[in-house]
Amino acid sequence: MFDHYPKWSQEFARKYLSRTINTFLIHGNVHDLVALKTDEGTEFNRLKSFLSDEFFGARDFVVFYDRASGIYFRDKESQQDFNQAIAGRDSIVGTDYAKKMPKDPVRVMSLLEQYFRLRLDQKKSIALIIDYAETIVPMSDAGSTGNEDRTSQVYLSRWAHDPMFLASDFTCVMITENLADLNKTIVQNPYTTEIKINIPGEEDRLEFVKFETKNDDFKKLSEVSPAIIAQQTAGLNYVNIRSVLSNARENQEKITFDGLSENKKDLIEAEAYGLLEFVETPYSLDNVAGHTHVKQHLRQAVKALKAGRQDVMPMGYLVCGPVGTGKTFLVTCFASEVGIPMVKLKNFRSQWQGVTEGNLEKILSLLKAMSPVAVMIDEADAYLGDRNAGGDSGVSSRVFSQIATFMSDTTNRGKIVWFLMTARPDLMPIDLKRQGRAEEHLALFPPHTKEERIELYEAMAKKTSLKLTEDYIPAVVQQGLKTFSGADMEAALTRAKFRAAAEGRKKVTPEILDAALADFIPPTYPEEVELQTLNAVIECTSKELLPERYREMDRNEILSTIEELKFRVG
Template sequence: MFDHYPKWSQEFARKYLSRTINQFILHGNVHDLVPLKEENGTKFNRLKSFLADEFFGARDFVIFYDRASGIYFRDKESQADFNQAIAGRDSLVGTEYAQKMPKDPVRVMSLLEQYFRLRLDQKKSVGLIIDYAETIVPMSDAASIGNEDRTSLVYLSRWAHDPMFLASDFTTVLITENLADLNKTLVQNPYTTDIKINIPGENDRLKFIQFETEKDSWEDLSEVKPEIVAQQTAGLNLVNIRSVLSNARENKEKITFEGLSEAKKELIEAEAYGLLEFVETHYTLDNVAGHKQVKSHLRQAVKALKAGRQDVMPMGYLVCGPVGTGKTFLVTCFASEVGIPMVKLKNFRSQWQGVTEGNLEKILSLLKAMAPVAVMIDEADAYLGDRDASGDSGVSSRVFSQIATFMSDTANRGRIVWFLMTARPDLMPVDLKRQGRAEEHLALFPPHTEEERVELFEAMAKKTGLTLSEEYIPKLIEKGEKTFSGADMEAALTRAKFRAASANEEAVTPEILDAALADFLPPTYPEEVELQTLSAVIECTSKELLPERYRDMDRDDILSTIEELKFRVG
């Protein structure tokens, strides 16, 4: 019966026809176009137009309300009928609402209730669509809710379970982007149900591209096929895609693979309110010095993903090791080599009630739509919080719960790959480190053998653009007379370049290099570094991935040393 409707509206229709619910919350991708299958193809309408003209097309009256526009109507008949009813009310109580409609929720709700009861008593059918519902009944705790918000909540709750409203052909639709932005009492009301509108899938994107360009010559618009454009626009909604097509049409700029990737990144970052950032690099795992076993392991994951074996991938990785060992660089290079986008979560927390959860809901919806995608969270021990966190009205514990639940969704295995990075894995909640979430624990350590030290020197020389006057490997590095992490080596080589520039030398001579390396004193926190190192050893989930010097260490001794170091470090 509803096969020509999108899935979310089929669910909407089934629930409404059960005659037990008349109040619905639509959330998610609510500012997009809605596909509607017709005999001559698929057409696309704005959500409110779809609801009013198609979904509620047979209703006698359809009314819209939002805080900025006030009350408005689907058609002139609905408006005329409402004005007639309000004029009668004005003559009775002396108001002048027929001349100037109120916009504030309290007076609007009062007017609407009187109108609804009048028309439902006459067996008329009515639909009410409230846009930007979060401005009418915003998220707030019971102690801080204002009188206006409280009154709006009472009206909406009453309409949801009033026997007269339930027995009549009446529906209230609340539209909001983030469910977390709405008052929890309303969302959890047993007489109210919420339905999520997802970002369109690849098939819907292709149909829209074909619909939008049916009068165009595709060769004039794009250098890549429509199927490739549909594939590469994962994470974008139809309005975003229309923007890409319009730019190609109006500005005569053909769509290219590179241009499409850049436009997609800009649009997704804008959709996520700047809370997501794409991480890009031209490097691959070949540019990562040392960490031989870990690189080999990650390359096996690359092969699995490229072969379509998402089922064998871990849900996520915990990458740990002392500061300066190149955790972030390694993960970025992995994403570059496997050919999937890598995004970094930026600070989504807010001081305002409910905003943090709303931001996170938006981010997680985008990640699901963008798949396959890798997600990088640096300093994860501090960033993700804890289930038992307190002191912020429960925000941190709710955020933790949202992320933990999303990470453990097995439908995302191999499609959303999590990388949680930390120098202190012992501070990470066990809930996130367990199997089914960050399943694979990788440990990185400073170079130990001569081969590793030389490899790190050569890699950092290339990265920093170090030009030597002759081929030369410093003895200090070959013999391991000083311990350098990747960050230390980069800083020391940059100083060598500085010394050469100060001496008007175009290239760094062996003497200058030796002097710079000998002079370099990295900040030393020996106990903290040892604590981070041993924590990484004890956290690693594969003996093969540990350097030989750590494989046969007694784990009880390591744990005892860690506890002693924690006490001394404080």
Template sequence: MQQYPNWAQLFARKYLSKTLNHFTLHGNIRDLVLTREEEEERTAFSRFTRFLGDELFAPRDVVIMYDRAGGIYFRDEQSRADFYRALPSPYANAAGQPAEPLPKLPVSVLPLLEKYFRLRLEEGKSVACIIDYAETIIPNADNSSAAAEDRNALVNLLKWMQDPIFLAADFTVVLLAENLADLNRNLVQSPYNAAIKVGLPDMADRRTFIQHFFDYSVDRIRAHSNPSPEVLAQQTAGLSFIQLRSLLAHAVENKEKLTFETLVAKKKELIEAEAHDLLEFVNTAFTLDHVAGHRQVKKHLRSASQALQHGRGDVLPMGWLVCGPVGTGKTFLVSCFAGEVGVPMVKLKNFRSQWQGVTEGNLEKILTLLEAMAPVAVMIDEADAYLGDRAASGDSGVSSRVFAKIASFMSNSANRGRILWFLMTARPDLMPVDLKRQGRAEEHLALFYPDTEEERIEIFEAMKRKTGLVMTKNEVPESIRLGKHTYSGADMEAALTRARFRAAAAGKQRVSLEILEETFADFIPPTYPEEIELQTLLAVKECTSRALLPDRFRHLKLDDIAERISELKMQLEGI
């Protein structure tokens, strides 16, 4: 007995319900399909359309396929011969042989197919029609602005969905599109259509493919890969079978044994290419040990890291909101957490487009990849501006739909401990409550400028290492020790770079304490005291753990904080 993928089993169940005849398959539809023969313990990998025609629709009398470029083609010679016997002139002669090339444009093809379907269904035949690249035939567009050809194609397919003769017969139409958002919404949302997502291979399927590629020989796998088959399957999360084949074939053909380093680099290259620059991997060689200051926050994140490493992702929050004034190292902290926990971290790039339907299609591809890559951490910087909100308008509702899609995905409890969200912002008040509530970014971490002498010295030493500053004596400027001014990490980095410049101008390789003192005395960082105070108080108000707050904020009353925030906002808005 053959065992089909989960999506194919779902397809079969929905078809047997006898309530619809149209199916839209989307997602990983350009990949190979794995089938298992349980009794003979065999596995096979087929092209997607071949699997549909030869396996899923094997009992059908006729299987016809169509795409806009290739036109009409057939599963087998029997289907082809039967189609031409039924064709009217001028496409076929009296003997049922081709006379003229078949049309390729939907406006001519769909009516021609409908005539053939009706003829054969009246005879009791079973028919399946597979329409590939459906987004080129019924693209996502407002019906009032869509081309006449697209509207005609949509009407034809909607008629097929609801036709009593088609519904009563053994007749099925399958539309193939990588992104569901690329298709006309009237068809996708029709109750006569079932949209089924084809996911990327899971770990067990990747392990099966790896063994199949190497003819089931573990020794052959180890001859070309340092990681074991289990680890190799685990580390290739997010890759399709075709991408995995490319990775393995590259190693075999070039006689380059796969190592962890080459595997990570190749996987990154393949996923970024697949994502079309929608995702960017965040590479970091740092851990939380490299973060200066923020002791309580680091302790909290280390606890999360340990829970994840011990397989207790179920106890982790769905996501974190990291807030604090500019220059407090929010992005660096999150990057270091990824290095600490050992999971890949990605940053969402600009997936928005001016073209209708492209933005939602890009988002669909991103979320599919994130699900397949899990466990993975997702960093969204300037989240207040990047994610928008549910009330966004002015773009035909695209922004509100994008927001709703992201919010829904973030709250999927099945991804707890698998997809870790980090939303970073200096203005958490501008973020919708929907994203900050429990079940989404439920832990709110607040970062602040160094508060104690110990923290100031720690950040000073960290910035010395980062800027490559070498002193004549290992001393700390008085302005740092005594905290005469408040410096962010970015401010301190700028000041130390300026001190190196002064030393170089004087022909010196090392920086003396005197030069440092002069530099800090002269240094005036760009300062916006009202904005910084506002961002600081917003972070205090947003923090969900009193233990993570510095002593000076820990016992402030929320009413007093809210009142001061209102005053600052009025000042900044010029009211």
């Protein structure tokens, strides 16, 4: 009966036909087009057009309302009927709403309720579509809810369970992008139900590309096939894809693979309100110095993903180790090698009530649509918060719960790979470190052997584009006279280049290099570094990934030392 409808609207129809619910909260990808299968093919319409003309096409009255536009109707006849009813009311109570229709929710809801009761009593069928519902009943604590918002809640709640409205052919649809932006009283009302519109999948995107380009000479429009466009636009909605195609058509710029990737990145970052940032690097795991066993493990993960074995992938990784050991660089190199996009979560928290949860809901929906994708969270101990966090009306605990629940969804295994990076894994809640979330714990350490030190030196020399007057490996590196992390080595080599430039040289001499390395004093916080190192040893979930000298250390002794260091460091 509803096979030609999108899946979300099929669910909508089934729930409505149960005759137990008349209020629906549509959220998610609500600003996109809706695909409707017809005898002539697939059509794409705006959501409100689909609802009014197709889904509620048989209703006697379809009423729209939002704060900016006020009340308006699907057709002129309905508008005239409403105006006549309001004019009659004006003559009785002395108002002049027929001349100047109010837009504020309190007066609008009052007018609509009187009109609805009048027409429902006449056995008319009505659908009310409220757009930008978060501006009518916004998220807020009970104590901070304004009178206008409270009044709107009362009207909407009453319509949801009023026997007359339930017995009649009446439907109220509230449209919002993020469900978290709506007042909890409405969302948790047992007489309302949620309908989520997801971002289109690959098959849907392919169908849309073919629909949009049916009148084009496709070879003049794109260098890549429709299937590749559909594949590479994961995370984009129909409107975004139309923008890409229109840009190519209007500016006569052929769509290329690289250009498509760049467009996708820009569109998704904009769609996420700048809360997601794509992480790109020209480097691969070959450019990572040391960490041999960790790289080997990650390369095995690369092979599994490329072979389509998502079922064997960990849900996520906890990457820990002292500062400067290259945690961020390692993870970005992994994403580059596996060929999937990597995104970094930016600060999605807000001072405004409900905005933080709404931002996170948007981000998580995009991540699911973008899969496969790797997600990097740096300084995870501070970023993710804690289940028991307080002092912010429960926002932090709700955010933590949202992220933890999403991370543990096994349907995302191998599709969304989490990388939680921290120098202090002991500060992270166990909930996130357990199996089923960040399952593999990788520990990184500064180089300890001569081979590791030389490898680090050569990798950093390449990264910093260090040019020497002759082949040379400093004695301080070979003999391990100083301990350098990756960040330390990069800083020291950059300093050597600076000294050479100050002397008017384009290349660094061995003497300048030795002097720079001898002069370099890394910031030393020995107890903090030792604490971070031992925490990494304790967190590591594979003995093979530990350096030789840590493998046989007594764990109870390590834990005791950690407690002492915590007491001293504070």
